[in-house]
Amino acid sequence: xxxxxxxxxxxxxxxxxxxxxSMVYRGGQPTDPAENLLPPDGEGFVxxxxxQVAGALTALDMTASxxxxxxxxxxxxxVGVLPERRRGGVGKALMRGTHRLLRDQGFLAASLYAxxxxxxxxxxxxxxxxxxxIACPADRLPRFERTLPVRQLRPDEFHLLxxxxxxxxxxxxxxxxxNDAQWSRFLGxxxxxxxxxxxxxIEAYCVIDxxxxxxxxxxxxxxxxxxxxxxxxxLETFRGLAMNKNSITWLEPSDGPFFARHLDHPVxxxxxxxxxxxxxDVPGALAKLHPGASGEVVLRVVDPDxxxxxxxxxxxxxxxxxxxxxxxxxxxxELEIGPFTQAFFGEPSLREMARLGxxxxxxxxxxxxxxxxxxxTPVVCWDTF
Ligand SMILES: CC(C)(COP(=O)(O)OP(=O)(O)OC[C@H]1O[C@@H](n2cnc3c(N)ncnc32)[C@H](O)[C@@H]1OP(=O)(O)O)[C@@H](O)C(=O)NCCC(=O)NCCS
Numbered sequence: 001x002x003x004x005x006x007x008x009x010x011x012x013x014x015x016x017x018x019x020x021x022s023m024v025y026r027g028g029q030p031t032d033p034a035e036n037l038l039p040p041d042g043e044g045f046v047x048x049x050x051x052q053v054a055g056a057l058t059a060l061d062m063t064a065s066x067x068x069x070x071x072x073x074x075x076x077x078x079v080g081v082l083p084e085r086r087r088g089g090v091g092k093a094l095m096r097g098t099h100r101l102l103r104d105q106g107f108l109a110a111s112l113y114a115x116x117x118x119x120x121x122x123x124x125x126x127x128x129x130x131x132x133x134i135a136c137p138a139d140r141l142p143r144f145e146r147t148l149p150v151r152q153l154r155p156d157e158f159h160l161l162x163x164x165x166x167x168x169x170x171x172x173x174x175x176x177x178x179n180d181a182q183w184s185r186f187l188g189x190x191x192x193x194x195x196x197x198x199x200x201x202i203e204a205y206c207v208i209d210x211x212x213x214x215x216x217x218x219x220x221x222x223x224x225x226x227x228x229x230x231x232x233x234x235l236e237t238f239r240g241l242a243m244n245k246n247s248i249t250w251l252e253p254s255d256g257p258f259f260a261r262h263l264d265h266p267v268x269x270x271x272x273x274x275x276x277x278x279x280x281d282v283p284g285a286l287a288k289l290h291p292g293a294s295g296e297v298v299l300r301v302v303d304p305d306x307x308x309x310x311x312x313x314x315x316x317x318x319x320x321x322x323x324x325x326x327x328x329x330x331x332x333x334e335l336e337i338g339p340f341t342q343a344f345f346g347e348p349s350l351r352e353m354a355r356l357g358x359x360x361x362x363x364x365x366x367x368x369x370x371x372x373x374x375x376x377t378p379v380v381c382w383d384t385f
Pocket of ligand 1: 024078079080081082085086087088089090091092093113114115116117118119
């Protein structure tokens with residue numbers, strides 16, 4: 001059995017970190033020693049096998065919204081193990097060891113986009129949310145009477161988007177409260193992206209990858225709305241933008257208005273590549289909830305990687321307040337960490353999972369209380385990493 005050790009990246013392992021990046025993500029092309037391989041909001045982690053770096057990943061400092069609160073959430077990116085060291089448990093050790101270090105650093109959750117979901121499911125991640133990808137032929141966009149002014153924002157006005165996103169994150173769980181570096185990266189930095197905003201103050205905006213070419217598909221990077229008027233004003237803007245294009249593609253959360261109100265043949269609506277989350281600190285996450293009702297439940301979370309997450313937890317709550325304490329009581333229900341993470345964020349919800357038999361309640365009235373604590377909520381994270 002080889003000796004595996006997971007560490008935060010220091011100068012000592014920088015060369016090994018660069019070698020992993022080069023072999024896994026750059027087709028073997030060496031990295032420039034002067035290049036900073038970590039973004040300003042990222043931290044590196046390495047796994048050493050018999051003293052040598054065999055794998056690495058980057059954890060981005062992000063958040064995941066839950067109602068009015070945000071959980072500190074590590075966005076896991078660039079996971080890689082040197083090809084000659086794969087399929088020997090190095091990747092597993094890297095993931096588990098990094099989780100431990102992140103939890104110790106105060107991260108309550110982690111998120112990622114998987115190359116294959118089952119690989120990450122074994123570490124407690126689960127798919128959250130059902131974001132729709134809408135590909136609409138230019139001549140099938142619905143028509144709206146425009147009740148709000150729409151204008152293109154100048155880069156020096158991009159800060160006006162932040163309060164809109166902030167409001168959006170209260171409604172949708174899993175959203176990232178971008179820091180300065182993340183907003184700048186997302187909006188193109190020195191090569192600013194095209195942004196249209198509806199209303200003053202802004203009620204909706206879209207960020208677009210513009211193309212001068214005719215008869216192509218236009219891709220909307222982000223479409224955020226906080227009102228019906230805002231939504232319709234931006235969709236009306238899509239009609240103008242798509243005038244000489246084949247189609248326009250954008251994303252909406254599972255409760256987005258397009259599918260429910262404006263679907264037309266042959267518009268294609270598919271599920272977008274989902275984000276996966278993992279709660280790292282169960283009592284810490286539960287304490288962040290702001291329920292809209294009162295009640296109490298006792299739950300146990302099965303988490304072999306973090307026995308300290310298991311509880312059982314007695315959760316007493318009333319409008320906006322939660323008290324979490326460990327107890328010896330018999331739990332009302334039990335969940336594995338993956339489904340707990342889904343129920344926590346809200347999509348799929350605890351109610352849905354109970355209906356399908358993935359969560360059992362001895363006393364049905366406890367489902368009512370648990371549902372009040374963890375209500376269904378659409379999950380959306382617009383950041384890709
Ligand atoms: C993905 C990667 C990091 C895994 O590292 P690794 O050291 O090979 O992984 P481990 O040996 O610890 O774990 C492999 C085990 O995970 C499990 N596993 C792997 N893929 C799986 C899948 N698709 N479904 C279920 N389990 C899976 C299996 O149990 C496998 O064991 P096996 O070799 O007995 O089949 C590595 O293969 C890699 O660098 N791949 C290329 C880059 C990449 O795709 N990165 C992921 C970006 S999201």
